[in-house]
Amino acid sequence: MAKYSEAFKLRVVQSYMSGESGFETTAQRYGLDHATVRRWVRAYQMHGVQGLRRKFSHYSADFKLSVLQRIEQEGLSACEALALFNIRGGSGVISRWQRQYHVQGLAGLQPKPRGRPKKMSNAPPPKSVKALPDAQRSHEALLEEVKYLRAEVAYLKKLQALRQAKAQAAQKKRK
Numbered sequence: 001m002a003k004y005s006e007a008f009k010l011r012v013v014q015s016y017m018s019g020e021s022g023f024e025t026t027a028q029r030y031g032l033d034h035a036t037v038r039r040w041v042r043a044y045q046m047h048g049v050q051g052l053r054r055k056f057s058h059y060s061a062d063f064k065l066s067v068l069q070r071i072e073q074e075g076l077s078a079c080e081a082l083a084l085f086n087i088r089g090g091s092g093v094i095s096r097w098q099r100q101y102h103v104q105g106l107a108g109l110q111p112k113p114r115g116r117p118k119k120m121s122n123a124p125p126p127k128s129v130k131a132l133p134d135a136q137r138s139h140e141a142l143l144e145e146v147k148y149l150r151a152e153v154a155y156l157k158k159l160q161a162l163r164q165a166k167a168q169a170a171q172k173k174r175k
Contacts, residue, residue, distance in 0.1 A: 006049070006052050006053055006054075008030075009040050009052040010044075010049065010052060012026060012030050012032065012037060012040060013037075013040050013041050013044045013052070015029070015030075016037060016041050017041070017044075023037050023038050023041075039079070039082070039083070040052060042079070042083040043083055043086065045083075046083050046084060046086070047086050050086075051083075051086055054088075055086070055088050057088075058111055059087070059111075060111070061106060061109040061110045061111070064097050064101075064109040065101070065106065065109060067081055067085055067087070067094070067097070068094075068097060068098060068101055070084075071094070071098075077091075078091035078094040078095060079091055081094055082094065097109060
């Protein structure tokens with residue numbers, strides 16, 4: 001849930017716009033920071049009520065680049081760019097974009113995948129053990145298969161030994 005409702009933001013902006021008080025007095029009256037009031041007023045002046053609404057958006061690399069170019073060309077501050085382009089998240093968003101662009105170029109502005117990465121690797125599936133009859137397979141292929149089968153048997157023996165040891169430990173605990 002949003003920290004402040006749209007109606008509350010509109011009430012704060014209208015209180016400031018009435019001309020009764022400045023940013024700091026309005027902020028004190030509503031228990032806010034004066035920078036928050038200033039940001040809401042600027043967003044309202046540029047975009048109307050739409051500027052006060054919650055916004056869930058992911059910005060494309062082209063949009064980010066156009067914002068950075070406009071900041072460079074017109075000498076805009078980060079706060080001015082936020083209000084002009086209706087970007088949410090504070091001036092840190094613009095600073096992060098600038099830092100990413102200077103370090104990585106356009107690739108740094110590309111949206112990053114969100115969430116936990118997949119656990120499965122992109123490794124190719126194991127080769128089938130018997131693709132050809134034994135008579136048609138090379139000596140090296142047969143040796144490789146024998147090596148694989150020996151490793152498999154050793155693994156299964158180890159697994160069986162661990163299970164037996166675990167069962168014995170459980171029996172000792174019961175006694």
